[in-house]
Structures are given as C-alpha cells and as structure tokens.
Amino acid sequence: MNAIEIRNLTKNFGPKQALSGLNMTVPQGVIYGFIGENGSGKSTTEKIICGLIHESGGSVKLYGKPHTDADVRAKIGVLIEAPGCFSSYSVWNNMKLQAANLGIKNADEEIIKVLKLVRMEGAASNKYKNCSLGMKQRIGIAMALLGNPTLLVLDEPINGLDADGMRIMREVLVDITKNGCTVVVSSHILSELEKIATHYGIVRGGKMLCEMTAEELEASCRTYVALKAQDTNRAKMILGCKYSRVEEDEAGYIRVYDMTTPEEIVTHLYENGILVSEIKTDKIGLEEYYIDLMKEGKR
Amino acid sequence: MTREIKFESPSFSKRLKGMLGVDFYRLFHTPLFYIFLGIAAIIPAMVSAMTMMPDQNGNTMTPLYSNVWQIIAASEPLYVINSIADYANMNMVFIFGGIMVSIFIGHDYKSGYVKQLFTTHAKKQDYMMSKSIVCAFAMACMCITYFIGGTVGGLLVGYDTAVNAGSLIIAILGKMIMSIGWASLYTFLNVIFRKFFGISIASSFFFGTGILIIGVAAIVENLAIPTAFLNIFLYGSSVNACLTSNVVTLLVCALVSVAWAVFYNVLGTRILYKSDVY
Numbered sequence: 178m179n180a181i182e183i184r185n186l187t188k189n190f191g192p193k194q195a196l197s198g199l200n201m202t203v204p205q206g207v208i209y210g211f212i213g214e215n216g217s218g219k220s221t222t223e224k225i226i227c228g229l230i231h232e233s234g235g236s237v238k239l240y241g242k243p244h245t246d247a248d249v250r251a252k253i254g255v256l257i258e259a260p261g262c263f264s265s266y267s268v269w270n271n272m273k274l275q276a277a278n279l280g281i282k283n284a285d286e287e288i289i290k291v292l293k294l295v296r297m298e299g300a301a302s303n304k305y306k307n308c309s310l311g312m313k314q315r316i317g318i319a320m321a322l323l324g325n326p327t328l329l330v331l332d333e334p335i336n337g338l339d340a341d342g343m344r345i346m347r348e349v350l351v352d353i354t355k356n357g358c359t360v361v362v363s364s365h366i367l368s369e370l371e372k373i374a375t376h377y378g379i380v381r382g383g384k385m386l387c388e389m390t391a392e393e394l395e396a397s398c399r400t401y402v403a404l405k406a407q408d409t410n411r412a413k414m415i416l417g418c419k420y421s422r423v424e425e426d427e428a429g430y431i432r433v434y435d436m437t438t439p440e441e442i443v444t445h446l447y448e449n450g451i452l453v454s455e456i457k458t459d460k461i462g463l464e465e466y467y468i469d470l471m472k473e474g475k476r
Numbered sequence: 477m478t479r480e481i482k483f484e485s486p487s488f489s490k491r492l493k494g495m496l497g498v499d500f501y502r503l504f505h506t507p508l509f510y511i512f513l514g515i516a517a518i519i520p521a522m523v524s525a526m527t528m529m530p531d532q533n534g535n536t537m538t539p540l541y542s543n544v545w546q547i548i549a550a551s552e553p554l555y556v557i558n559s560i561a562d563y564a565n566m567n568m569v570f571i572f573g574g575i576m577v578s579i580f581i582g583h584d585y586k587s588g589y590v591k592q593l594f595t596t597h598a599k600k601q602d603y604m605m606s607k608s609i610v611c612a613f614a615m616a617c618m619c620i621t622y623f624i625g626g627t628v629g630g631l632l633v634g635y636d637t638a639v640n641a642g643s644l645i646i647a648i649l650g651k652m653i654m655s656i657g658w659a660s661l662y663t664f665l666n667v668i669f670r671k672f673f674g675i676s677i678a679s680s681f682f683f684g685t686g687i688l689i690i691g692v693a694a695i696v697e698n699l700a701i702p703t704a705f706l707n708i709f710l711y712g713s714s715v716n717a718c719l720t721s722n723v724v725t726l727l728v729c730a731l732v733s734v735a736w737a738v739f740y741n742v743l744g745t746r747i748l749y750k751s752d753v754y
Binding site for chain 1: 481483484485486490491493494495497498501502505583587588589590591592593594595596597598599750751752753
C-alpha cells in the first residue's frame with residue numbers, strides 16, 4: 178500500500194488553475210523530494226494532502242483511505258511554511274499544547290523524545306520568539322513528529338538555513354525514516370535534497386512531469402567530459418564544430434555532453450594545437466537534470 | 477523500511493477535551509483575559525463615579541441611577557433606550573467580550589495555530605465548540621468582575637441598595653448564561669472574517685452593541701406592537717434579564733442562548749468545512 182496516492186488532482190483559485198490533473202504516488206518509508214518552480218503547485222498539493230484546503234477535483238488517498246478521514250489524519254505530521262507556534266510561549270509549552278490537541282497521554286516523555294531527535298533538547302525552555310530560523314524549523318518538525326506519525330509532509334523546511342542548520346536537518350530527516358516514517362519534502366535547494374531523497378516527483382504547471390527513484394535519476398543523468406585547456410575560447414570553438422553540445426560551466430570547465438571519451442577529446446584538441454591541462458568525466462546532478470527538464474518542457 | 481499502521485479514530489470527547497485544555501490554558505496565560513476582566517470591573521465603577529461628579533460650574537450632576545443595582549441591570553426590560561443609563565449596564569460586557577474574543581481567535585490565525593490544528597485529527601465542529609465554550613466562560617467571568625466593580629462603585633457613590641435579591645441574582649445569572657450565545661456569535665463572526673482581523677473586531681463590536689435590535693425595537697414601539705418577541709434575539713434576552721426578572725426569564729435566557737449557540741456553531745462549522753482554512 179502506498180502512503181500517498183493522488184489521481185487527477187485539480188484545484189482552482191477563482192479563474193486560476195493551480196493544479197490540473199496532478200498524479201502522485203509515494204511509497205511507504207521513503208523520502209520523497211517534491212520539486213518544482215515557484216507557483217508550480219507544490220504547496221497547494223501539500224496543503225490539500227494536509228486538509229488545509231479543498232481539492233476542486235480528483236482523489237487523494239493516504240494509506241488507501243480518503244485523506245479527510247480522522248483516523249488517517251491522526252497519522253500525519255505537518256510543517257507547512259512556518260510552525261504554528263505562539264511566540265510568547267516557550268518551546269516546551271508550545272509542544273505541550275500540540276500534545277494536548279493530539280491527546281497524547283505521556284506527553285512529557287514524547288516531547289523529550291522528539292526534541293532529542295531534532296537536536297533541540299537544550300532549548301525547550303527558550304521562548305519561541307527568541308529562537309533562530311533554523312531552531313524554529315526544527316521545532317516545527319518536532320511538533321509534526323508528536324503522536325508518532327507515519328507520514329510527514331514538510332514544505333521548504335531547509336529554506337533560509339545556514340550550512341550547519343541544513344546538515345542537522347538532513348540528519349534529522351534521515352533519522353526519522355529509520356523507523357519507517359514516510360517523508361514528503363519540498364525544497365528549492367536541490368543539492369541538499371539530492372543527499373537524502375530516495376524518490377522524486379517533479380511538478381510543473383500544476384502537473385506531475387515525472388516521478389522516479391534516486392536510482393532511476395542516477396541512471397538517467399547524463400555523463401559528460403569536463404576539461405580545462407590553455408585557450409578556453411578556441412578549445413570551445415573547435416569542440417563545438419565536432420560535438421553537438423559543448424558548454425562552459427561556472428568553474429571554467431568546458432563540458433562535452435556527447436557520448437565520447439576523454440582520450441578522443443584530448444587527441445582532437447592536440448591535433449588542433451591546444452593542450453589540455455585537466456580532464457575528467459562526471460555526471461550531472463539533480464539540479465542540472467531538473468534545469469534540463471524544465472528547459473525541455475518549455476521548448 | 478515500512479511499518480505496520482494501526483488506525484484509530486479519536487473519540488469526540490477525547491478531541492474536545494484536548495482542544496478545551498489548550499484553549500483554557502491559552503486563556504489563563506494571556507494578559508488579554510486579565511486586562512478585559514479589569515476593564516469590565518473599572519467601566520461600571522467609572523460610570524457610577526462620573527455621574528456624581530460636579531460639572532464645570534461646580535454643580536453636582538443629576539445622578540444617572542437611583543439604585544446601585546441599576547448599573548448591573550435595568551429596572552425593567554428597556555429595548556429602546558432614552559438615556560445612557562438605560563443602556564449602561566452589564567450588557568456592556570458583551571461589547572468588551574466581543575473585542576476580546578476577536579483578539580483571542582484572531583491570534584489563532586496570526587500565529588498559525590489553526591493551520592497546525594486542522595492538519596491533525598481535529599474537526600471543525602470541535603474548534604467551534606471549544607472556542608464558544610472558552611469565550612463564554614471568559615465573558616461570564618467578566619460579568620462577575622463587572623458586578624464587583626459596579627457594586628463597589630455604586631456603594632462608594634452612595635446609591636440606594638434596596639433590591640429584590642432573587643431578581644438581581646436571576647438577572648446576573650441570565651446575563652452570564654447569555655454569554656454562551658454571544659460567544660458563539662463572536663466565534664462565528666471571527667470564522668467568517670478570519671482573514672480580516674480589523675473587520676472581525678468591528679463586526680463583533682457592531683453586533684455587541686445591540687444596535688440592530690434597538691433599531692427594530694424603536695420601530696416596533698412606534699407601531700405599538702408588543703416588544704416581548706425581541707427576546708428571541710441575543711440582545712433582547714440580555715435586556716430581558718433585568719431587576720424584575722423571575723425564573724421564567726432565566727429559562728428564556730437559557731433557551732435563547734443555547735438555541736443561538738447551536739445555530740452559530742452549526743453554521744460556523746459548515747463554513748469551515750466548505751472553505752479553505754489557511
């Protein structure tokens with residue numbers, strides 16, 4: 178049984194169609210990276226899954242049941258945008274209120290457990306308003322984890338975090354899935370998402386462009402040859418005459434995406450009087466794959 | 477790794493208990509509640525004291541009231557007001573109460589608490605009920621501080637204290653019971669205007685003043701139609717709880733208050749179910 182199964186989901190905000198027949202399948206126990214441009218429908222989809230907004234059409238099933246069922250809702254943890262906390266209360270009191278709403282019996286024990294999981298056990302007495310952005314995001318995750326949910330929906334949890342904050346968040350998300358929890362996480366920081374996601378869904382214009390596992394992504398990411406030459410511009414021009422796709426990246430490497438070998442490129446440049454100082458083969462990452470996909474979509 | 481999932485549907489009592497716990501905790505831990513309790517106590521005391529203050533020429537003003545308890549409730553049901561004294565009694569609590577409820581519920585949306593709440597198993601009717609109960613309790617507490625403030629103010633000014641104790645108690649209880657209906661109305665208004673905090677406050681204030689019923693009462697009186705039917709409205713029943721009240725008045729208050737509370741709760745729940753929450 179899948180954790181989430183969405184079919185033909187539509188959502189209209191007045192005349193604007195935010196979702197137009199979106200399909201989505203999230204297996205249990207995975208970290209599902211939900212990717213898309215601003216306004217592509219990620220947050221709308223997540224809000225529908227969480228019951229914050231109503232769908233205009235289509236079906237949303239969580240563990241095979243309608244997503245509006247109270248028993249299913251009891252199994253979901255959510256962090257949409259910022260956590261819903263009272264700023265003048267302490268972290269502990271905010272957690273206690275959420276635990277009371279969820280009807281958790283041994284609340285103190287569970288709060289300590291989830292605060293430890295998000296590395297926030299030392300900040301329980303801090304007032305929420307005095308917490309940093311990174312801490313607030315982790316508090317939001319801790320609140321979402323109360324009640325031992327089996328599905329966690331996180332909207333942009335790593336936005337605005339510093340490098341250390343991102344590392345902690347990464348570790349936290351991986352820890353959460355160790356006990357079988359399914360995590361749906363949307364983010365624009367694809368390089369971070371790539372480090373933890375086991376499945377991906379790429380959405381565009383309110384539709385799912387593609388869904389794939391990390392392995393499938395790895396297999397479909399193109400290999401390229403990257404090199405540095407003495408005369409970059411001339412090397413680019415010469416290579417451009419022979420190969421169909423030659424680009425220069427931000428680090429000054431010339432990338433040749435066609436099926437070829439470093440030896441063939443070095444020989445070709447040498448024959449044209451250019452010496453290669455550095456050469457390697459590499460694969461494009463999620464970010465580049467995503468950008469390529471978007472470009473193809475636009476074309 | 478997948479894990480076995482056991483689905484449990486939390487019972488209504490469990491859900492409501494949890495939500496009431498949170499709302500009562502919030503009520504007792506917000507300065508807003510204590511500020512409004514203070515306002516409810518100070519206003520009647522100030523009204524009493526000011527009516528006995530000398531004017532610019534040093535002449536003592538004509539007292540608005542002849543009796544301490546008229547600050548608590550009118551001598552008889554006065555749907556149409558001729559002076560501020562006819563209006564200024566414990567019914568004013570429902571105006572302050574409306575503002576307090578608007579701020580209290582407005583904070584639910586501002587903080588994102590509602591978003592957090594409705595992503596759990598919480599149901600919309602639980603939310604409406606919990607808010608109505610807690611806000612009714614807060615307004616009933618304000619009735620008590622109003623009574624204390626009014627009594628102390630009236631006694632200090634030196635008003636007469638003669639009263640039918642039974643009617644006075646019934647009037648106070650009647651108004652406290654009316655808090656249930658008023659709180660439900662304000663919760664409903666705040667659910668409708670949840671995205672517009674200013675309009676929430678303004679609408680609560682507007683309905684709290686009872687101006688609509690006062691207007692209708694004026695027309696009805698001019699047409700020489702009996703005004704008793706106005707008791708089916710919240711403001712009408714609140715006015716009806718006066719110093720000539722009896723047990724029937726109390727029953728009418730309970731009936732009207734609960735009926736409107738149910739009406740507003742059902743309507744508010746439907747609106748929450750039909751609309752996007754956040």
